[in-house]
Amino acid sequence: MIIRKGFKYRLEPSAAQRADMVMFAGHNRAVWNKDLALTKDRLERKIPISWYHELNWNMTNFWKKSDEMNWLNDAPSQCLQQTLKQFDRAMRDCFDKNQPNKRMPRFKKKGVKDSFLFPQGISFEGNRIKLPKLGWVKFRKSRDLEEKLKSATVSRNGKHWFVSILCEIEVAEPVHTSNTAVGIDRGVAIMAACSDGREYIGAKAFKKHEKKLARAGRLLARKVKFSNNWQKQKEKVQNIHSKIANIRKDALHKASTDISKNHAMIVMEKLGVSRMSKSAKGNSEKHGSNVKAKSGLNKSILDAGWAMFAAMLEYKQAWLRGMVEYVPAAYTSQRCSECGHTVKANRLSQSKFQCVQCNHAENADFNAAKNILAAGHAVLACGVGAVVTTMKQEPLAV
Ligand SMILES: [Zn+2]
Incomplete structure (x- = not known):
């Protein structure tokens, strides 16, 4: 069985490489924006639009040979072609009746989600990765890479550049090494309370950095828009944002890895995260009654990144051949x-259950976690004989 695994590292490019990356991102953005403008024009004039092969032919035979756009030759062709493929995909999605949420693609702005993709021709050695036209680029090797590199996406977040590498791994189909099940209550104070007694505190990074962010935001508001100082300050704000996101993601990765290693089955509540985070706002005419109190809670919910956490648990369980089960969220917090x-x-109260x-008295989140596990057993009552079920299990040795 072949599985695909993604790895993301921070790059440590030389000044020349950094300049090239800015240039490559710019050229890819230019190709996207020019094709989007042409496509919009064709749509307005009601003439058929061009798809990938035509766009590529046009770029290769006209743009790259013209005096106005021959600078495109400075960027790797395969990256530009990938951008055209992504553009083609975005246009097809936007006309796809089965994807009603897809909208017309947008123009890309400088400094916002700058990226380009190498579909092939990459290799690595120690803590260096070889990228076409950029040569060997150093990166912060935070964990080991797999052998077979499939593609690499170079992207920018604030002042840092990152590489996301997709690897293909051939694996046997093993069974999960553990045979236990666990229920998880995804809470606000404790991000994940487990029925085995373990708890994983959510990333409080946001709260710590909140003041910093607010101060930086206020300074930004005082500067003259688009001035040099404003640009600098804006970069600072973006850096704080990405720092918070990284700390949060790290905590979620650690918790999800730990949980999925230790349990073959993970049971969680089905929660409508998006609905919970919208409800307090109300609409423009009629605001929700306790907007302030609720929005604080909602922020924490989003802060803990539940959706991301569930997604991580799902794919980590898939790697380890374990499973994730969702149960309805009714009454798990009120049942003994x-x-x-x-x-x-x-x-x-929020934290006390009696x-x-x-x-019987217990922390409310752990009580809920046990109920969630029990609900999972009810759902899976038949067919999971291999999973040993114990609610009061001792933490496993790691
Ligand atoms: Zn009771």
Whole structure:
């Protein structure tokens, strides 16, 4: 079985390489924007638009040979072709009736999601990666790469450049090394409370950096828009944003790796994250009643990055041949995990749970995690005989 695995590293390019990367990103952006403008014009005039092969032929035989655009030859052809393929895909998606959410592609702006993709011709050695036309570029090797490199996307975030490498790995089809199941309550105070007693605190990075970000944002607002100082300040704001995102992602990776290594089955609640984060705002005429209190909570929800966390658990379980099961979110926070008595009064506060019937007291998140695990067993009652089920299991040795 062949699986694809992605690796992302921060590049440490030389000044010349950095200049080339800025140039490559710019040329790819120019190709995208020019083709988008032409396509929009054709649509307006109601004439058929061009797809990849025609766009590529046009670029190779006209643009690259013209006095106005022959500078395109400075960028790697394969990257430009990838940009055309991405453009082709975006146009097809936007006309696809099965994807009603897709809209017309947008013009790319300088400094926003700068990137280009090498579909082939990459290799690595130690902590250097060889990219066409750029040569050997150093990178921060935070974890080991797999042997077979498939493609590499170079992208920019704030002042740093990154490379995302897609590897193809041939693996046997093993079974998960663990045979236990775990329930996870995805909370606000504790990001993930597990039925085995472990807890993973969410990235509070945002809160720590919030003040920093607010201050930087205020300074930005005071500067003259598009002035040099404004550009500099804007870069600072972007750097704080990306720093927060990185810290958060790191915490989510550590937690999801740990959980998926230790359990063959992971049970979580089905939660409508997008709906929860929208509800407090209300609409422009009628604002939600306690917007302020709710928006604080919503921010924390988004902060913890639940959707991202679930996605990580899913693919990590897929690698390890484990499984992820979702159960309905009803009453898991009000039910007593010992006697099953379900009543609102059991929940004393956000963090305290005490059963009014059997007096069982526990942190509310762990109580919920146990209920989630039990609900998972109910769903999977038949067909998972291999999974040993224990709710009060000792933490496994790592
Ligand atoms: Zn009880």
